[in-house]
Amino acid sequence: MPLFTKFEKLARDRTALLSSGIDPFGAPIEQIFSPTEALINGQRIILAGTNNYLGLSFAPECLRAAHEALDREGTGTTGSRMANGSFSGHRALERELAEFYGVRSCIVFTTGYQANLGMISGLTGPGDVLMIDADCHASIYDGCKLSGADVIRFRHNDAADLRKRLKRLGERVSSTLIIVEGIYSMLGDRAPLADIVAAKEELGGYLLVDEAHSLGVLGTTGRGLVEETNVGERVDFVVGTFSKSLVGIGGYCVSNLPELDLVRYVSRPYVFTASPSPSVIASTRAALKLVRDGKPLREKLWRSARRMYQRLAELGYQLGPEPSPVIAVTVDTREQALAFWYGLFEHGIYVNLVFPPAAPGDKSLVRCSVSAAHTDEQIDRICAAFATLKPMLASANAT
Numbered sequence: 536m537p538l539f540t541k542f543e544k545l546a547r548d549r550t551a552l553l554s555s556g557i558d559p560f561g562a563p564i565e566q567i568f569s570p571t572e573a574l575i576n577g578q579r580i581i582l583a584g585t586n587n588y589l590g591l592s593f594a595p596e597c598l599r600a601a602h603e604a605l606d607r608e609g610t611g612t613t614g615s616r617m618a619n620g621s622f623s624g625h626r627a628l629e630r631e632l633a634e635f636y637g638v639r640s641c642i643v644f645t646t647g648y649q650a651n652l653g654m655i656s657g658l659t660g661p662g663d664v665l666m667i668d669a670d671c672h673a674s675i676y677d678g679c680k681l682s683g684a685d686v687i688r689f690r691h692n693d694a695a696d697l698r699k700r701l702k703r704l705g706e707r708v709s710s711t712l713i714i715v716e717g718i719y720s721m722l723g724d725r726a727p728l729a730d731i732v733a734a735k736e737e738l739g740g741y742l743l744v745d746e747a748h749s750l751g752v753l754g755t756t757g758r759g760l761v762e763e764t765n766v767g768e769r770v771d772f773v774v775g776t777f778s779k780s781l782v783g784i785g786g787y788c789v790s791n792l793p794e795l796d797l798v799r800y801v802s803r804p805y806v807f808t809a810s811p812s813p814s815v816i817a818s819t820r821a822a823l824k825l826v827r828d829g830k831p832l833r834e835k836l837w838r839s840a841r842r843m844y845q846r847l848a849e850l851g852y853q854l855g856p857e858p859s860p861v862i863a864v865t866v867d868t869r870e871q872a873l874a875f876w877y878g879l880f881e882h883g884i885y886v887n888l889v890f891p892p893a894a895p896g897d898k899s900l901v902r903c904s905v906s907a908a909h910t911d912e913q914i915d916r917i918c919a920a921f922a923t924l925k926p927m928l929a930s931a932n933a934t
């Protein structure tokens with residue numbers, strides 16, 4: 536098949552998508568006013584799909600740290616961590632993240648995506664086993680491909696299914712890495728972490744938890760589901776990202792295992808890419824302190840998240856199984872989801888549109904994320920738009 540034949544359907548779909556004048560997949564933000572407000576397509580919009588859970592993207596501490604680092608160290612490192620791209624700030628952030636989790640060591644990567652790619656392909660290879668929750672993020676799936684290990688999926692959030700599959704592995708369990716997420720990115724539900732840890736301890740294997748959406752959101756000091764469930768010491772690797780609660784860009788893995796440091800030498804997504812810019816590292820270090828001390832922000836976040844989840848549930852929307860700052864409405868067809876997304880946009884609300892396969896199952900999602908920076912009035916306006924638009928999904932999405 537000629538190279539571009541496979542793009543023909545995509546091109547047709549895209550033309551249809553753009554006929555309404557604004558691209559739901561990448562509409563440029565023309566001006567950003569605050570963590571919750573921006574100008575898009577000439578319209579002042581409430582941002583309700585940013586993953587900016589604690590609303591820290593304009594925190595003066597982060598801005599100041601970034602400005603100072605920019606002036607002191609320049610715009611970029613121009614190199615890999617393994618060559619000229621390890622600055623003292625990268626090492627300091629690694630120490631601070633390790634301290635935050637109370638573990639021996641940490642590796643900082645250039646994005647959260649690369650943290651998963653780098654850890655999974657660094658730890659496992661052909662002959663090893665990756666046992667992953669079926670709803671894991673694309674970066675975990677891509678890490679599995681890069682690794683070349685055998686991939687076994689267990690049913691989403693089903694520790695009994697995980698147990699069954701671990702038992703079948705026999706001796707291979709010693710070279711098995713189990714992977715789950717803290718809060719799942721699409722439906723906002725949490726892993727049954729205590730049960731998963733118990734299965735690992737009884738049957739074997741190593742456990743990696745991706746806390747991309749739970750860092751800053753769960754736990755007294757914001758360490759995520761490992762803190763909330765009090766199983767931190769029993770999890771082998773925690774991966775996270777700087778791009779959500781930490782409001783920068785980058786990723787990390789922390790672990791108590793002494794071998795973690797060796798992964799640097801074998802992980803291609805660590806070795807063959809440039810390291811995060813000094814200003815990003817500096818703002819992330821400042822944000823980490825705000826996350827750690829951010830209990831009041833977490834309380835505010837959860838109050839708003841529960842209120843919005845409850846309101847949307849009362850309206851009859853089909854939501855994820857539990858209240859969470861990630862609130863996704865499941866919609867049967869792409870066309871309905873697209874029309875609904877435009878409807879929200881016309882009401883001045885920006886959310887995420889998710890088509891399969893990025894959404895679990897073959898449904899589409901209109902995905903919101905709540906921020907501690909949302910005012911009560913903004914949450915009310917978001918809920919009011921959902922109330923007005925409910926008839927659009929009335930027949931297809933009745934509960």
Ligand code: PMP
Pocket residue numbers: 646647648649651672674716720745747748776777778784785786
């Ligand atoms: N893991 C999960 C669960 C995610 O949802 C994401 C991004 N949405 C990533 C990893 C990748 O993070 P980043 O955007 O920092 O590359």
